[in-house]
Amino acid sequence: MTEVAVYNQEGLKTGEAKLSALFEAKLNRDVVQQAVVAQKANERHLIAHTKTRGEVSGGGRKPWAQKGTGRARHGSIRSPLWKGGGVAFGPRNDRVYKQKVNKKVKKLALQQVLSEKARANLILVIDSFSMEKPKTRVMEQLLQKLPLGSARTLLVLAKNEKAVVAASRNIARIAVTTAQDLNTVDIVSVKFVIFEKDALSVLEKMFAK
Incomplete structure (x- = not known):
């Protein structure tokens, strides 16, 4: 001992x-x-939390026609590509560790x-x-x-x-x-x-x- x-x-x-x-x-x-x-x-204790494109408000309408404008095609202004859009793979406070x-x-x-x-x-x-x-x-x-x-x-x-x-x-x-x-x-x-x-x-x- x-x-x-x-x-x-x-x-x-x-x-x-x-x-x-x-x-x-x-x-x-x-x-x-x-x-x-x-x-x-x-x-x-999870604090940081980001919204996905499905949770950000707005963006239900296609911003412009698919063809004829000369601009890149987009379906929503809430895509992660846009400023103010949703976040892809960001931190979530509902993740279970x-x-x-x-x-x-x-x-x-x-x-x-x-x-x-x-x-x-x-x-x-x-x-x-x-x-x-x-x-x-x-x-x-x-x-x-x-x-x-x-x-x-x-x-x-x-x-x-x-x-x-x-x-x-x-x-x-x-x-x-x-x-x-x-x-x-x-x-x-x-x-x-x-x-x-x-x-x-x-x-x-x-x-x-």
């Missing part, structure tokens, strides 16, 4: 903890890629990236973390005391702590989530992962189901 350092809320090392077999999965890059690509695709991934694959991908972090000694554990009031300064001081450098870090809590989330909002290099909401993209987007001790228990119960 992999051992990780345990710290208190003041950033002082209090001991070490052994991670469960959950963090010993073998990496399969195809599984991780499938989970990441699907999640990114499902998070897409959704991808379906089995729950088993999602779980497997998450377990594998967590295991990779554990093998690389990029996981830390904190006894507990809570705040009465959101204070960015307190969060910043903790991060400076931990062996993180300036690397992007994910703090995984056992339950949602609004004060902690608010205190982290102004610090670009840290993200906060709960064990229940943890996903593969969260893990691969950062270098270090800090688990609240109780969050590990929540995670193990999730994978035991």
